[in-house]
Amino acid sequence: MGSAQSYTIKGQVIDKNTGLPLVAASVAAQNTTIGTLTDSSGMFSIKLPEGGYTLAVTYTGFEPEYVRVSKQSAGEEVMIPMGSEEKSLDEISVVLDLEVKDGWERYGQFFIENFIGQTNFSKACIIRNPSALHFYSFKKRNVLKVVAKEPIVVDNFALGYVLKFSIDSFTYDYNTRTSLFVGYPLFEEMQGTPEQKNIWAKNRNSIYYGSLLHFMRSLYEKKLQQNGFALKFIFKTPTEEVPVTVKDPYSALRFTSDTDQVVHVSPVQNEVAAIYNRERPEVAYLLLDPTTNKNFQISTFVFDPEQPVSIEKNGYYYPQEDLIINGYLGFKKIGDMLPYDYEPLPSN
DSSP: OOOEEEEEEEEEEEEETTTTTTTOOOOTTTSSSSSEEHHHHHHHEEESSSSSOOOOOOOOTBBEEEEOOOGGGGOOEEEEOOBBBOOOHHHHHHHHHHHHHTHHHHHHHIIIIIIIIIIIIGGGEESSSSGGGGEEEETTTTTEEEEEEOOEEEEETTEEEEEEOOEEEEEETTTTTEEEEEEEEEEOOOOOOOOHHHHHHHHHHHHTSHHHHHHHHHHTTTTTTTTTEEEEEEEEOSSSSEEEEEEEHHHHHEEEETTTSSSEESSSSSEEOOOOOOOOOOOHHHHHHHTSOSSSEEEEEEETTSEEEEEESSEEEOOGGGEEEEEEHHHHGGGGGOTTTOOOOOOO
């Protein structure tokens, strides 16, 4: 990105029932290292690098609120009313009936592999508070659901981040072997020696290239080919999948940008393969899928044909739940995640 431009979002957090300000409410830009607390009047001010973000507003005893912001939001004060947490007795009794009593013992390792990941860096991650995780088994649907009653704290000793997740839900469908995670972390920089910080900086830089963040920023800047990405459309026949090289990716993706500097893509074919040709897949991925190409990292994106994907300058994209990611980037989980305010090291 290479831009030092930023903007400031100001607002107030209040109790929607009484209208009174909520003091020391947490206001954090999801998937970043940026957060603040409200003052004695419930007011906050948060400075963000150029791009789009979702603000997560949390306060003990209240339902969390999520507000999408961008540079265009900076001109006016954001009012965020919060309501008290309410759970019905029916909801509580259903949850108690379905909860697996020894959930962490039975599903803990499975959860780590599908949430933290199985990459080299994910092996350096530790969940500090696994007791906050509650596991629910839906046997008729063959689905496992995981809910956290408090933010999950993950130490990533390979990248030098502490990640705090408010997990709305994590589900794994055994029928399709796919996982869906709803929730976003706040990143905190670990304290370390100069030597440790140097290692963290190199590790972060190494996983940035070819990452989902790198791909989205490259797409936004119309630099896919320049940055090592090639696209293919996947056409399915009754007997096989046929990849077709996309020569003009921006026309094929129906790439447009608006006056708010937001990019929108809505491919003419909803399944797109992205090939990153400057790195080989990790050994752990080759063990999981021995049939994959060993020279390139290949991922697939399944777009909703009815819903364009919008991308901001910093690589933030939405609606995230409408874009299904499989293949190599689907293999990369929390252990290889970088914040939206991350900038790679300058090239020599």
